[in-house]
Amino acid sequence: MSGAAIVQAEGLGRWYGEVVGLGDLSVSIEPGITGLVGPNGAGKSTFMKLMVGELRPHRGELTVLGHTPFASRPLYRRLGFCPQQDALYESQTAVQFVRDLLRLGGFGRREATTRANTALERVGLEEAKDRKVNGFSKGMRQRMRLAQAIAHDPELVIADEPLTGLDPIARRQVLELFRGLASEGRSVILSSHVLHEVESLTDRMVLIHRGRLLAQGTVREVRSLISKHPSRVHVGARDPRRLATALLGQEHVRAVSIGANGKDLLVETEDAAAFEEAFARVASEVRAGVQSLHSDDATLEAVFDYLVG
Amino acid sequence: MKAATHTEIYRPFKGRLLARPMRALVLAWSGVRLGFRKKLPALLLFAVPVITTITVAFVINLKFDAKNMLDDAFAQGITDVETEGDPMTQVRISAAQSLARANSDRVAMMVSSTIADVEALVYGFINQMSFFVILVMGWYGAGLIAEDKRLRANLLYFARPITRWTYLRGKLGTAVFWGACVVMAPTTILLSTACFVSPEYQFLKESWPAILKFEGYTLAYVLVHALLVLAISSLADRRNRALAGVFGVYLLTYLGGESMTRMFDGQGWRLMSLPRNFQRVAESMFDLQSGAVDWPLEASIWMIGLYVVVSLAVLSTQLGRMERGA
Amino acid sequence: MNPFALLRATALIYSMHFGAVFGSKRVLAAFVLAAMPPVLGGLGTRLAPETVDGSVMDGGGIFTAMGVFLFLGFVVPMLSVSIAVGAVADEVETRTITYPFTRPIPRASLFLGRWLASLTLILGLLWLSGGALWWISNWREPGPPNELVHAVLLAATSGAVVYSIGSAVIGTEFKRGLVIALAYAFAFELLVANVPGSSRELTIQYHMRAIVADEAIKELDAEDFLRTKSMISASGALMKMWIVSGVLLLFGCWRVGRKQFVLSA
Numbered sequence: 001m002s003g004a005a006i007v008q009a010e011g012l013g014r015w016y017g018e019v020v021g022l023g024d025l026s027v028s029i030e031p032g033i034t035g036l037v038g039p040n041g042a043g044k045s046t047f048m049k050l051m052v053g054e055l056r057p058h059r060g061e062l063t064v065l066g067h068t069p070f071a072s073r074p075l076y077r078r079l080g081f082c083p084q085q086d087a088l089y090e091s092q093t094a095v096q097f098v099r100d101l102l103r104l105g106g107f108g109r110r111e112a113t114t115r116a117n118t119a120l121e122r123v124g125l126e127e128a129k130d131r132k133v134n135g136f137s138k139g140m141r142q143r144m145r146l147a148q149a150i151a152h153d154p155e156l157v158i159a160d161e162p163l164t165g166l167d168p169i170a171r172r173q174v175l176e177l178f179r180g181l182a183s184e185g186r187s188v189i190l191s192s193h194v195l196h197e198v199e200s201l202t203d204r205m206v207l208i209h210r211g212r213l214l215a216q217g218t219v220r221e222v223r224s225l226i227s228k229h230p231s232r233v234h235v236g237a238r239d240p241r242r243l244a245t246a247l248l249g250q251e252h253v254r255a256v257s258i259g260a261n262g263k264d265l266l267v268e269t270e271d272a273a274a275f276e277e278a279f280a281r282v283a284s285e286v287r288a289g290v291q292s293l294h295s296d297d298a299t300l301e302a303v304f305d306y307l308v309g
Numbered sequence: 310m311k312a313a314t315h316t317e318i319y320r321p322f323k324g325r326l327l328a329r330p331m332r333a334l335v336l337a338w339s340g341v342r343l344g345f346r347k348k349l350p351a352l353l354l355f356a357v358p359v360i361t362t363i364t365v366a367f368v369i370n371l372k373f374d375a376k377n378m379l380d381d382a383f384a385q386g387i388t389d390v391e392t393e394g395d396p397m398t399q400v401r402i403s404a405a406q407s408l409a410r411a412n413s414d415r416v417a418m419m420v421s422s423t424i425a426d427v428e429a430l431v432y433g434f435i436n437q438m439s440f441f442v443i444l445v446m447g448w449y450g451a452g453l454i455a456e457d458k459r460l461r462a463n464l465l466y467f468a469r470p471i472t473r474w475t476y477l478r479g480k481l482g483t484a485v486f487w488g489a490c491v492v493m494a495p496t497t498i499l500l501s502t503a504c505f506v507s508p509e510y511q512f513l514k515e516s517w518p519a520i521l522k523f524e525g526y527t528l529a530y531v532l533v534h535a536l537l538v539l540a541i542s543s544l545a546d547r548r549n550r551a552l553a554g555v556f557g558v559y560l561l562t563y564l565g566g567e568s569m570t571r572m573f574d575g576q577g578w579r580l581m582s583l584p585r586n587f588q589r590v591a592e593s594m595f596d597l598q599s600g601a602v603d604w605p606l607e608a609s610i611w612m613i614g615l616y617v618v619v620s621l622a623v624l625s626t627q628l629g630r631m632e633r634g635a
Numbered sequence: 636m637n638p639f640a641l642l643r644a645t646a647l648i649y650s651m652h653f654g655a656v657f658g659s660k661r662v663l664a665a666f667v668l669a670a671m672p673p674v675l676g677g678l679g680t681r682l683a684p685e686t687v688d689g690s691v692m693d694g695g696g697i698f699t700a701m702g703v704f705l706f707l708g709f710v711v712p713m714l715s716v717s718i719a720v721g722a723v724a725d726e727v728e729t730r731t732i733t734y735p736f737t738r739p740i741p742r743a744s745l746f747l748g749r750w751l752a753s754l755t756l757i758l759g760l761l762w763l764s765g766g767a768l769w770w771i772s773n774w775r776e777p778g779p780p781n782e783l784v785h786a787v788l789l790a791a792t793s794g795a796v797v798y799s800i801g802s803a804v805i806g807t808e809f810k811r812g813l814v815i816a817l818a819y820a821f822a823f824e825l826l827v828a829n830v831p832g833s834s835r836e837l838t839i840q841y842h843m844r845a846i847v848a849d850e851a852i853k854e855l856d857a858e859d860f861l862r863t864k865s866m867i868s869a870s871g872a873l874m875k876m877w878i879v880s881g882v883l884l885l886f887g888c889w890r891v892g893r894k895q896f897v898l899s900a
Contacts, residue, residue, distance in 0.1 A: 016897065052737050055895045071892060073739040081737045085898055087730035091655050100651050104644065104738040148734065444822075448814070549813040550661065553717050556817050557668065560709055565675060568704040572679040572687060572697055 006031050006156055006187050007051060011060035013211075014046050021046035023211035025060070029189060033182045035198035036191040038208035044191040045084055047208065048160045051189070052081040065156060077105070080149035084160035086141055090134040094125055097133055098148050105152045119151035122180075124173050138165040146174065150181065157181060159190040163197050175201050230254050230268040231295060233275065238289030240265045246286045250278050263291075332471055336479025341486050344449045354445050355490070358438055362495035365434050366502045372423050372430075373506040424512055427503045428519050432595050434499060435527060438492045439584050442534060445491045447555040450484035450538040452548030454627070459546050463631035473628035481535055488531035496527050522594050530587055533617055537583065540620035543627035559583070576603055586612045641747070644740035648748025656718075656752045665714055669760040672710060673767035676701040680774040698772035698779035699851045702765070702787040707843050710764060711794045712820040715757050719799035720813045722749040723891060724806035730898045743888035750803045750887070757799055761791050783850040786869065790846035793876045797839050800883040807890055836867070845872035 007029040014022040022043040036044050049055045050062055053069030053076075062068065067075035089097055098116035099109075107115060120129045123143040128136065133144055142165050149157055157178075163171050178188050178201055192198045198205070205222065207214040215222040237243045244256040244265055252271040259266065269275040272295070283290045345351070457463050466476055500520050504513040513520070538555055545551035562581040569578030579585045579602060589602040589609040602609075656662075679697045690696055723746055726732035735745050769784050798820065805819070806812035820839075828840040835841040846869045867875075 052733075054733060054736060055897070070895075071736075071742055073741075076737055076739040079737065081733065083730075083733045083898075085730040085733070087733070089651070089655065089731055089734075090729075091658055100647070101734055101738060103647055104735060104740050106739060549811065553713075553813055553817060554664075556821060557664075557713060557717075560713065560821055561668070561671060564705055564709045565671060568700050569675060569679070571700040571704065572683040572692060 004030055006065055007189065008063045009047075009050075009060065010062075012047070012050065012057050012062055013059035014050060014055060014057050020211045022050070022057075025208070025211065025213050027206055027213050027216060029206065030204075031187045032204060033178060033188045033190070033202035035202050035205045036189060036208065037193070037195060037198055037205050038191075038214070039193055042193075042208045043211040044193075044208055045160055046211075048081075048084075048158055048189075048191060051158055052079065077152075078155045080152065080154035080157045082145045082149040082157065082159040082162050084164070086138070086165075088133045088136075088141060088144055091132065093130050093132050094120055094136075094144055094147075095129040097144065098151050101148045102151050107152070115151050115153075116147075119147040122150065122177060123147045124170070139167055139170045142166055143170065143174070146177070150177070154186065156187045156189070159188065161192060162190050163192060163194065171197070230270050231272040231275070233267045233269065233272075233279075233293065233295045235265040235267060235290060236263060236292035237265060237283075238263075238291065239286075240288070242286045243283060243288035243290070246282045246288070247279075250275070250282065252278075333475050333478035333482060336466075336471075336476065337482025337486065340453060340480065340483030344483070344487065350448060354441070354448060358441050358491050358495060361434065361437065362498055365430055365499055369427050369430060369499060369503050370506050372426055373503070373508070373512075421515070424507070424516055427512065428516060428595065429597075431496060431499050431503075431523055432591065432597065435492060435496060435523070435530075435591070436588070438495065439530070439587070441491045442488050442531060443555070443559055443584070446484055446488045446531075446534055446538050447552055449487040450535060451542050451545075451551035451555055453480045453483055454539060454542040454631075455545040455548050455551040458543075458631065459548075464634055467632050467634070473625070473632045476632075477539070477624055477628060480539055481532075484535035484538055485531050488535055489527075493524070493527045493531060496523055500524075519595070526587075526591060526594060529590075533583070533587075533613060533620075536617060536620040536624070540623040540627075543624055543631075576601065577608075580604065580608055580612050583613070583616055585609075586616075637741075641741045641744050644744030645747040645751070647740075648735065648744055649751050652749050652752040653755065656756050661717065662756065665718060665756070665760055668710055668714055669764035670767075672701045672706045672764055673771050675705065676768045677771045677774070680771060683775075692775075694772040694775045694778035695780060695783060695853075697775060698768060698783060698787070701768055701772075702779075702783075703844070703847055703851050706765060706768065707787065707790055707794065707847065708840065711761060711791050711843070712798050712824070712839070714760060715795045715798035716802045716816045716820050717813065718757050719750060719753040720802040720806040720816045722746065722753050722799075722803035722806060724812050725749075727896050727898065732896055733898065736896075742892040746803065746807065746887045746891040747884075750800065750884075753803070754796065754799050757795050758792060761795055762788065765791055780850070780853075783847070783853075786847045786850045789873070790843040793846065793873060793880075794839055794843040796880050797842075797876050797883070800880055800887060801839075804883055804887040804890065807887060807894065839876070842867075842872040842876050845869060 005028040007027070009025050009027045012022055012025040012027075013020075020043075025043070025047065036047065038044050046055070050057055051064050051069055053072055056070045065075060065078050069075055089100075092100070095113070095116050098119055099112045102112035102115050103109065117126070117129065120126050123146050125140060125143055125147060128140060133141065136144065142162065146159065146162060149159065159178075162174060162178075166174060175197075178190065181188055190198065190201070199219065203218040203220070205219060206216050207222070235243065240258055240263055244258060247253050247256050247265075247267055250269075252269050252274045253267060254270055255268040257266045258264070267275070279293070457466065467473075500512075500523060503516075504510055504520075507513070537558070541554040541558060542548075542551040545554055559582075562583065563585070566579040566581040566585065569581075570576055585602055586609040588599070589604065589606060590613070592598060592602060593606045676697055679692070679701065680694070683692045683697065685692060687696075692700075721728075723732070726735070726745070726749070732745070736742060765784075765788050769779060772779050801819070802812070802816040805816045809815050824838045824840050828835050828838040828844075845866050848866055849869065
């Protein structure tokens with residue numbers, strides 16, 4: 001485990017009556033952007049609630065930025081949390097909402113107002129800042145929750161399903177916001193069950209399933225851990241049959257199939273690195289006229305399918 | 310690239326709707342089943358009514374038991390008292406013998422007196438349960454419409470071919486069910502007990518008008534209170550607030566009436582309270598007099614009518630809004 | 636715990652929620668409730684006979700009838716319970732409690748600040764109601780004596796404080812806090828407060844009645860309701876109510892600091 005870890009969990013468990021929210025989670029998260037990924041009910045939100053001290057673990061140890069989270073005031077100065085639930089103080093305006101929470105964070109009225117305006121600008125709500133939040137759309141409300149999480153410039157932002165309910169433009173803005181925070185040296189932990197969204201932001205993942213850690217690392221690292229599943233590579237070629245015959249001669253290639261259009265090959269290999277090395281040589285030898293090459297195994301969806309399925 | 314989306318297609322309904330007159334019953338039953346989900350509140354709310362019902366049934370049984378012995382003693386003309394056995398039985402038999410010998414008319418009087426005692430017991434029971442009716446119907450009924458409003462379930466209900474009155478009948482059915490469980494069902498049990506334990510079903514033969522009155526009274530009590538609870542529920546958008554409203558209305562009218570009674574030389578202000586009006590109706594139906602509700606019967610009937618009309622007006626307005634999707 | 640941090644956060648929470656409490660829909664219902672004693676008292680001053688059951692129905696009699704039976708017996712507990720039970724529970728119900736709980740403030744300040752905001756509304760309405768009743772009672776001469784008015788307002792204030800803290804604690808602890816608090820105030824209390832013997836000392840009603848008993852009994856024959864025999868003194872009742880309030884307040888603060896609120900998404 002790294003000494004620079006921002007989140008350190010050891011044997012973490014949390015139950016809701018007889019329902020297991022988190023079983024036995026041991027994980028270490030380092031600074032930067034980290035995606036917490038898992039299907040619905042995997043335990044992502046529970047883990048986040050434990051990280052922000054909304055709940056206490058029933059077993060195990062958890063430290064966030066070196067603090068035990070539950071009711072930790074020093075931690076809350078350094079942490080911003082964007083909750084999943086669509087809840088705001090409905091009678092307040094956007095700027096009042098963020099400002100009042102900043103004031104609870106210890107800022108004076110004037111500085112809180114300035115920071116609130118800045119935060120609302122960063123999430124694209126500067127024009128709506130004086131409107132009451134109860135008239136906001138779902139996407140605007142989501143951005144409000146983000147604004148209060150980033151307004152006090154926290155070292156770590158924890159966002160529970162921050163992209164849910166956003167339209168494509170707002171989603172892009174929010175992803176940009178997270179990238180911006182990361183470039184400023186802040187850390188972001190965000191959860192999602194929509195894998196490609198997380199993947200577009202970071203390749204560092206923590207995969208949770210049924211309250212346990214399934215895998216951790218980059219998508220490729222995780223992928224390489226899976227030996228029982230072959231890597232799949234799509235190849236487009238002018239002469240796919242000749243190329244298929246040549247590839248089948250390679251020891252690491254397990255199967256080759258030709259697509260319905262007669263031009264695409266799907267190659268299954270047990271050693272992706274060896275395949276990468278051998279492919280160029282084989283393709284040039286048989287003059288197959290390779291037109292395209294890509295592997296969909298490195299996508300998070302595929303990794304997840306392998307691990308969960 | 311081929312794109313695919315999930316598309317929901319809505320088409321106007323062209324078929325023939327099957328008439329389902331029992332649709333309200335389905336709604337009512339679904340509400341009742343929801344209430345059965347939580348065991349602890351049911352246990353707490355029904356513990357006292359159940360215990361009271363059992364106790365009163367036992368007392369009724371004892372009353373007729375003693376009377377049966379008197380009858381037996383009289384019929385058999387027992388002359389020799391057994392020296393062994395339960396001392397209480399001996400005393401009863403001995404008393405029966407003395408009474409039988411003394412005056413047979415007196416025994417006949419005791420028969421009717423026992424029936425009157427049982428009727429008074431049943432009325433006393435209903436009176437005591439009136440608080441629990443409000444408690445139980447408040448608990449189970451307060452959320453019936455308020456929660457539908459909060460969850461916007463009215464959009465789902467009224468997307469079906471049901472009218473607001475079907476919806477109301479369904480909700481009313483649920484509320485009445487719970488109220489009936491506290492007062493109607495126990496009353497029926499007590500009256501049945503009295504019928505079965507009375508010699509040759511004398512209670513049924515002699516008191517059938519009273520039995521009908523008891524059943525009618527409890528049904529009216531439950532129905533009117535259910536309407537009021539539902540009206541308050543339709544005005545709130547949270548179950549808890551509706552429940553507070555139910556308690557508020559009952560306590561305000563009751564305590565307000567009591568306070569005003571202290572200022573005015575008369576009891577007319579007690580007309581504000583719905584349970585007090587039912588008390589007046591009951592006293593008239595069962596020839597009783599407590600002295601607390603000395604006003605003309607018609608006044609109470611008008612007040613109960615007013616409660617019903619106002620409740621229905623509120624329900625009609627609120628359910629109309631819900632039907633329109635507001 | 637840094638007391639200055641607690642005070643600052645309490646003040647901030649108070650100011651945040653003060654407007655929200657006043658702007659909520661339930662204030663309208665609370666206002667109607669608070670208006671009942673003066674409205675009915677007004678009817679009394681205009682229509683009540685000179686004497687009722689041997690008691691002179693002057694301003695003092697009317698003030699006692701309304702102030703003791705309706706105001707202290709119903710309006711004070713009902714207002715206090717229905718408003719204060721949501722002090723913390725409303726934040727849980729609306730799931731906004733996450734925001735103050737992820738800020739560097741003592742969690743107890745949430746309980747204190749929100750309870751104080753509720754109490755401000757409760758006391759504002761109660762004083763308004765009591766003041767209006769006093770003013771209206773003066774329409775019929777002689778008006779209520781000052782000692783009686785002070786006693787009723789003191790009893791209402793103390794009662795509101797205890798009821799409201801108790802309700803806020805119940806709302807924090809239980810999911811259906813309002814039901815439990817109402818059941819306590821109007822089932823348990825009504826039953827136990829009217830039972831002769833020392834068990835009635837378990838109720839807030841008994842202590843409120845003890846504060847007003849001496850003055851009220853001079854104005855109206857209310858022995859059947861007040862049961863002044865072997866009643867504790869007004870100062871004793873007041874002392875006990877403030878001690879209970881303090882204990883409940885500390886308990887509430889401690890519980891909010893320790894409690895985990897499981898919120899749905």
